[in-house]
Amino acid sequence: xxxxxxxxxxxxxxxxxxxxxxxxxxxxxxxxxxxxxxxxxxxxxxxxxxxxxxxxxxxxxxxxxxxxxxxxxxxxxxxxxxxxxxxxxxxxxxxxxxxxxxxxxxxxxxxxxxxxxxxxxxxxxxxxxxxxxxxxxxxxxxxxxxxxxxxxxxxxxxxxxxxxxxxxxxxxxxxxxx
Ligand code: SF4
Numbered sequence: 217x218x219x220x221x222x223x224x225x226x227x228x229x230x231x232x233x234x235x236x237x238x239x240x241x242x243x244x245x246x247x248x249x250x251x252x253x254x255x256x257x258x259x260x261x262x263x264x265x266x267x268x269x270x271x272x273x274x275x276x277x278x279x280x281x282x283x284x285x286x287x288x289x290x291x292x293x294x295x296x297x298x299x300x301x302x303x304x305x306x307x308x309x310x311x312x313x314x315x316x317x318x319x320x321x322x323x324x325x326x327x328x329x330x331x332x333x334x335x336x337x338x339x340x341x342x343x344x345x346x347x348x349x350x351x352x353x354x355x356x357x358x359x360x361x362x363x364x365x366x367x368x369x370x371x372x373x374x375x376x377x378x379x380x381x382x383x384x385x386x387x388x389x390x391x392x393x394x
Contacts, residue, residue, distance in 0.1 A: 230272060239356045249277050255279045256303045262364035265307065266367050272315055306363070309373040316372040326369040326376070328391040335390055 241271075255261040255278065264270070283290045310316075318326065330336045339345035339357045349355040352366040360377045368374030375394045376387035387393045 247276055249280050252304065252307075256307075259347050262303060263351045265303075266348045266364065267351045269317075269370075270315075273314065302362075306368075306373070310371050313372050317370055318372050318374070323369055326374070327365070328367045329376070329388050329390070330356070330358065330369065333358075333378070336365065339364070 255265060261278055261281075265275065270278075317323075335358055336356060338357050339349065339355045345355065345357070348364055348367075352364050354364070354366040356365045357363060357367055358368070358377070363374075376391065377391040377394065378388050380386040380388050380390060381392060383390065385393060
């Protein structure tokens with residue numbers, strides 16, 4: 217996908233995510249889509265937003281605190297527009313659930329499936345993965361989508377992208393394929 221398309225996708229997902237956050241926060245405040253995009257361009261903020269245990273208010277505080285523009289994610293960390301677009305799409309999907317987490321049994325089943333999967337691997341040695349690993353306390357990623365496994369398994373809207381080997385229509389987490 218071109219950088220222009222990624223930019224368009226970022227803005228689209230940011231608008232949806234900020235509208236969802238506004239709805240969840242009610243009278244407590246507004247989060248602009250510009251602030252959301254800035255958060256997903258700031259590696260420190262992005263790492264904190266990857267910490268699934270945070271409350272909605274904490275998430276809002278992270279997004280609305282001053283961004284450190286000297287620490288922007290640069291192309292070469294991965295592909296910057298790709299990270300931002302993917303991060304915002306996942307964030308919006310999660311926001312729609314009210315930032316719900318998976319039940320402990322569901323989380324355990326997901327992690328168990330991942331650790332037995334051939335796509336489960338160490339993250340490449342890249343700044344963005346090093347930062348997020350500090351928060352999630354794990355450097356394992358899914359080799360299909362590049363997501364941090366610990367994060368996606370903990371949030372209710374996380375998904376496994378690979379088809380189950382024996383159960384049509386299900387992922388390797390034994391949940392419906394996206
Ligand atoms: S998310 Fe699915 S494909 Fe990725 S490592 Fe886990 S089980 Fe394997």
